[in-house]
Amino acid sequence: MEAGNHTEVSEFLLLGISEDPELQPLIFGVLLSMYLVTVLGNLLIILTIISDSHLHTPMYFFLSNLSFVDICFTSTTVPKMLVNIQAQRKDISYIGCFTQVYFFMIFALLEGFLLTVMAYDRFVAICHPLHYMVIMNPRLCGLLVLMCWFIIFWVSLLHILLLRQLTFCIGTEIPHFFCELTEVLKLACSDTLINNIAMYVATVLLGVFPLIGIVFSYSQIVSSIMRISPAGGKYKAFSTCGSHLSAVSLYYGTSLGVYFSSAVTHSSQRSSIASVMYTVVNPMLNPFIYSLRNKDVKGALGRLLSRAAPCP
Numbered sequence: 001m002e003a004g005n006h007t008e009v010s011e012f013l014l015l016g017i018s019e020d021p022e023l024q025p026l027i028f029g030v031l032l033s034m035y036l037v038t039v040l041g042n043l044l045i046i047l048t049i050i051s052d053s054h055l056h057t058p059m060y061f062f063l064s065n066l067s068f069v070d071i072c073f074t075s076t077t078v079p080k081m082l083v084n085i086q087a088q089r090k091d092i093s094y095i096g097c098f099t100q101v102y103f104f105m106i107f108a109l110l111e112g113f114l115l116t117v118m119a120y121d122r123f124v125a126i127c128h129p130l131h132y133m134v135i136m137n138p139r140l141c142g143l144l145v146l147m148c149w150f151i152i153f154w155v156s157l158l159h160i161l162l163l164r165q166l167t168f169c170i171g172t173e174i175p176h177f178f179c180e181l182t183e184v185l186k187l188a189c190s191d192t193l194i195n196n197i198a199m200y201v202a203t204v205l206l207g208v209f210p211l212i213g214i215v216f217s218y219s220q221i222v223s224s225i226m227r228i229s230p231a232g233g234k235y236k237a238f239s240t241c242g243s244h245l246s247a248v249s250l251y252y253g254t255s256l257g258v259y260f261s262s263a264v265t266h267s268s269q270r271s272s273i274a275s276v277m278y279t280v281v282n283p284m285l286n287p288f289i290y291s292l293r294n295k296d297v298k299g300a301l302g303r304l305l306s307r308a309a310p311c312p
Helices: 021-051 060-074 078-087 094-127 129-135 138-163 180-188 193-226 231-264 268-292 296-308
Strands: 011-014 090-094
Touching: 011 021, 011 078, 011 094, 021 060, 021 078, 021 268, 060 078, 060 094, 060 138, 060 268, 090 094, 090 138, 094 129, 094 138, 094 231, 138 180, 138 193, 180 193, 180 268, 193 231, 231 268, 231 296, 268 296
Parallel strands: none
Antiparallel strands: 011 090
């Protein structure tokens, strides 16, 4: 069997969250509801930030980008699963699977990168407040976001190019509800050593390093806050970081939960259910985290909805 021969497979089979036919309507309804809430919630955050001049600051610029990434992230996996459940099918084309792997990697990694950039923004705001607007100028903010996209675009493309060199057999079943890189690599008929090395290197560089950056930023933030004398000043400083800390905890908590659940249990169904947490639940909760814990966003959201409401 020659490496690079892709004529043997034209599609993969996604086994989904559960193969029980009686559970399919429930799964469809729950996922559709969560998907709609995710899209509408994040769109509302983006529109609120764009429409209110008071929110045209670096922090909310990054938040609007995070909301856009969350919409794309969940749209990479959920619509295909909903279509398969509705049509009672499990197939996904070879190109469709690789496309899903590519975009899933982009938006999953972008989420972590943006959370790191937002941690740096909070670090500058609290530790260097007098120089905040000078350091976090529009040019730097735009450059940081573009740099995140550029790096992740090429890293994800490298993985896809390596993946295309592998050979897969006919009737390959993926015990998941979407095409994830690790699951696809397990099903390859050819040697995956280079792919695994590239995946582990990317995990360290693009996963562990951003987390270290977040931890370092918040260690400096906590150290700076503890030097503030008035208790009210400490509370206000901590409150500005509360939403972001919640989002970081949710993202890395669910991601690590999926990793450890996959390592501990060999049940593909449990692993798939755990994956729902960071592919669907996490993007759905982010708008609530940033709107419910943030007075500026709540005020701007109220003004936006009042303008949109029809006059009596």
